[in-house]
Amino acid sequence: MAILTIDGNELEVADGTLILVAAQDQGISIPTFCYQERLTPLASCRMCLIEIEGQKKLQPACATPVADGMTVRTDTSLVAQTRESMLEMLLANHPLDCPICDKAGECELQDQVFAYGAGESRFRDEKRVFRTEDVLLNPVIVFNANRCIQCQRCVRICDEVVGAVALGTIEKGMDTEVTGFENSLAGCDHCGNCIEVCPVGALMSAPYRYKARPWDLTETDTVCHYCGTGCQLTVGMRDGHLARVRSKYETGVNGETLCVKGRFGFDIIDSKHRIRQPMVRRNGNLVAVSWEDAVGYLVERVRGAVEEGGARIGGLASPRLSNETLYLFQKLMRSVFRTNSIDSSSRWASSGPAAPGLYEALPAMFDGLYARRPLQDVLEADCILVVGSNVTDDNPVTDYLVRGAVRKRRNKLFIVSARPSRLDAEGAGFLRLLPGGEAGLFAALLDGLVEDAATEKSLPTACPDGDAQETDRTETAVPATPAWQEFLAGAIPALAAARTVTVLIGTDLLRAQEAAAALRWLRKLGRVLETLGKRVGVQFLFDRPNQMGAWELGGLPNMLPGWRPVDDGQSRAVFEQAWGTSLPSEPGADFGRMLAQCEAGEMEVLYVLGSDPILSYPDGALVESALSKVGLLVVQDAYLSETAGLADVVLPAANFVEEPGTFTNNEGKVQRGREIRPPAFEAMRNVEIFGSIASALGRDLGPTAAEQVFAEITRLVPSYRGLGFEAFDGAGAFTVPTENAAQDDPDDPPVPTPRESRGFALVTGDCMFHSGYLSRHSAILETLSAEPYVEMSPRDGRQLGLSEQASVIVRSRHGEARARLRFNKRFPDGVVFVPENFADLRLNRLLKQGEYPCQVEILKA
Amino acid sequence: MFDKVLLKNAEIPNAHGIGAYEAAGGYRALATVLHEYSPDELIQLVKDSNLRGRGGAGFPTGVKWGFVPKDPALEKYLCCNADESEPGTFKDRVIMEKDPHQMIEGMVIGAYAIGAQKAYIYIRGEYVLSIERTEAALKEAYRKGYLGERILGTDFNLEMFVHCGAGAYICGEETALLESVEGRRAQPKLKPPFPVVEGLYGCPTVINNVETLACLPHIVQRGAEWFRGIGPERSPGPKLYCLSGHVRKPGLYELPMGISLRELVEDHGGGPRSGGRIKAVIPGGVSAPMIPESGLDVAMDFDSLAAIDTMLGSAGVIVLDETACVVRVAKRITEFFNHESCGKCTPCREGLDWAVKILRRLEDGRGKHEDLDQLERLCGSIFGNSFCALGDGAAWALSAALKHFRDEFVRHIEDGRCPFH
Amino acid sequence: MATGLRDKIEEVAGRYPNRRSAIMPALYLAQAEHAQLSGEVLLEVADILDVPEIWVYELATFYDMFHTEPVGTFHIQVCTNISCLLLEAEGIVAHLESRLGIERGDTTPDGLFTLSTAECLGSCDTAPVMQVNYAFHENLSERRIDEILENLRGAVGE
Ligand SMILES: Cc1cc2nc3c(=O)[nH]c(=O)nc-3n(C[C@H](O)[C@H](O)[C@H](O)COP(=O)(O)O)c2cc1C
Ligand code: SF4
């Protein structure tokens, strides 16, 4: 600790604290331009110069740490005069074109001149003009160099946080200009973080250009609906339509940063592809009807199946929906429709007979091992293992945070994924591993650790029941490739030396049929690390905003909310009592089994909520055929999906800015998504639709208002117990681990043998610009990324005699698709990636559940 | 008569080869160091010699070396600052062209003292001959075992490379130099951490000027006391003075530290070229504030010049006789700094550009009286507030011109034209 | 781009612990091969060194000796800094302007000469001085300039 005096007040702060921060804590504000908390200090703008007793020169408060006994003055006339001079110099060449500048009204230069500037300018020469027209650096970023004050925040955020290194600084002296390669940012991430940090109107959002003044906007803080990182953002509406999205300084998990989807994909709320009114299929065509008719028709068709006992009813909900919607949906399904056939993802390997067990393996992941803590904390771990994710594409802001943590703390990061990502370069090691191989990896790490610990002689005593010796004998099928050996040689000692370990699990892992085994091995690894005295935390890297909430609140065929087994009477009793009804006791079907049921003609009603399985279920042939055989296909969605095209009843739902609701992000934090406007067209809030269906069936679903549903959740679901205002209306609140402490496997789970692979292994997932199929409704994201592509290593491409941009056919045993080739020199040989975001491609026609990664051939088109 | 030390070989034609250098006793100091000195003893020797850096700031070399952490596990670097771009300066160039091994030997000695195993020589890109001769000399030194592995049969290894600048004055500033070697835009970096603790690639790094390093073999061979005996005790040694401008015999002069400026200009330089009167002298490259004729009786050493508000700098002595227009000179100096500003910090980037605009107007006779106040105000806003010493130097040099020759500025305003052109 | 360049760049890259450091030497090598550092050349350098393109662009524009715009066969750079200025460097530039029929900063229409002014070239004792490409010419006078220009023209003629 250091004791110092600032403007006469004595204070005690931690060593290393910047004078700027110490002063701020005292309520003394020091003006800055180049300083930003998460960027490396530059101290170039010289706005923050202050006096330190005993030093000849003024010092930058933004880069000078406190020292014991220091006396700082920020209130002298010299300091004031210096601030005035810096502003005068910055304004000398500034165009002062505030009336036509988008930043006017929220410009830091304007604000500081107002607060600290002189009343007049002495500059009477010609101003420097880079160019008279603004340049469009790419479709979302427009640049006016004349206004730039050279704080370099944009360049630093692009390099240090985003890792894109697309923006740079060219020329020198007065000619210094920030820009992209040859004045273009065509190849950048388009995340717009450079716009957000620009203090002036130099880097501007093209879509927001000349749209509004800040005071014209109604701004609402809400949570992003694109991925599980759960970024906080602020939506600015003008006259009921989206004007812009921005993020606030050091707010939320994202701390001002956003990715392209979050910042520019919100125009989806004004998409043309909304479902405008209820529709019912008549004579083969969907025709618009009233809500009463639609619900009446639905209820009429459902009633029989309900009375039969509900076994012929199934429901699939999207993990993009709010906790309240998801909770009430499973309540409707279970208590009114009397079925446990509920699923909340159509993509995972849980589905279908090929891979039983993922959903059985899940509950154990969510007890104490799951790190329900801020990602920022979790990333402080000495060793971070990322498995099965291209974080850069799936969870861009998580990628930023990992990069920031690793660069700052220099902790050890290891990445295991099928395809390369930008984070590889930050890590201490990476391994290219196809989905399905994770169990083997965890087993190998465990083996290595046990061996390491055995030589240290700590494990045998730490594991009283001789667990260690057991584990020691595991025969793991580690491929003897140099890459594996090298990776293990780096990762094992790092794990052994770490006091804290974090494992981040991506969605690649969940797609492979070996997912359950992988999770069991992970759990075992976690236990052993804990036994070795390490603090271990696991988080999933979900690519959807509420997969965690969906699972925790009963969006599963085998689990009631709060990971309570459906087939456990005591668990059921809790809900039976609360809901005032009996519940079906048999676990239901997951979505794969529901499809099998449909295919067999045994599914009377399939209720699809906000999901588009016809595109996303990894067996295009089956899903198409199965859905055509359902008695009644109900689709409730805000946007017209492919699946809706097949439906018998289509119910227009509010989109995520038209209903309130909470979301549980990957950190296990519950955050509120806010209602920004009433449902458009004839859409209704999801929960209200459930309520009206229940009451049409003569049943009461209980209160449906978001606050009340949330309150019910906090009463009935242990992880959410006691959450109140902070979660619902405040900055968010963390759930707590479930106590059920699922039993660990008594034996080692089997290590799946690596599958033979011929030809290329096809992996899929999100690309940087899209999130599932939904983001295609965003006009901006669609402009940025309209075309599907096939990514592979240039070496493979050349071997096939193909050049970049060539049109190719990807062919599997089940089907084929056509797209352009994209080379990535960091791509491993023998692997191709096709993003799962392009409906026209119908990628799932190539796939078969249980065969992921999919074997394909690549042919010249 | 003072016996030349640094330029002793330079006088011999074609002395840049290793044969000539060895014949004149070259690399013997290195052998002595490697076989007879521990790094600590060597650092002590250099401290005892009172050698101060010849790059401009005059920091005691031995003290700088002493700051390098001793941890043998840390990689360390030595960089030779051969970016010599201070207008009026051409001393390092002569060493590199005529006697490159003197610098290289000094570098090996310095690297041994601080435990560096890698060294870079940052030579300004325009100095093609220097680059050529240094590269050739490096090859010779490797061949002869003065560089590379197990130098002279000891455990000491050193690799040395040339890194060419590409026309940016700021690269002479030591942290900018390191940024440039790391492949970044050469913008000065925050200090602390100082390069001796966290420099090139984050490792402890010593940066020394060519001339500083060239002194080392002599100090080793002739002792600290000999060195301290040349010139003033606190800032001793042989010194290279670059004489140019309105002087009869421009050139590079090796003379003791502390020689009087008047003697240098009038006796050695032969006085003003036109035969007329001297108006002012810039004593240490254009960053050093000019001294009016009346002040020429000053000793050319770090402390004496600092005492009269100027500096020894790079010892680039530029003579202005009575035909020189101070406004034009001040404008050109400010233009230089404006052109060479790296653009990082507000006062230097914006302030100098503003000053240039005013000075251009003043020179053409379009200036106003209030412009002089504004120039002074700008100097005040830049001086002490810029990130590195470039901005400070620019403001300092300009204020001196304004202070000593305000009447010339006023005449430009009142005449509405330049009285000299 | 010639594989020779790739090899040369690989060679200099070996002198540094990271590849970013090799950008400057690589730009020198590329410039020697191509005269001008066009966007294409910069991309190639970035590719060889496997560094972000913008890093290469940053350096190619920061340093005066790298040319992203075309320059003449002979790049004449006259020092106009103080020591040369005091010895009438401005007259030298004016003389060159009239002889070449262009203004400072321009290139002759035949692409033979580019005339620039330069900061101190470190040859102040032989002022006024200029550099033609990398060769120094010292103690300039109008007559010396005429001779130099004639020699240069002659050299191309051969
Ligand atoms: C703007 C600026 C330019 C400089 N240029 C040079 C230079 O060209 N050569 C040099 O040796 N030192 C130069 N220096 C000084 C260096 O920063 C550094 O102090 C010096 O190289 C240290 O070596 P020394 O201790 O041997 O003097 C410059 C400093 C500044 C602020
Ligand atoms: S004073 Fe500032 S702008 Fe000027 S060279 Fe130094 S850091 Fe760059």
Ligand code: FES
């Ligand atoms: S905020 Fe401190 S110098 Fe810019």
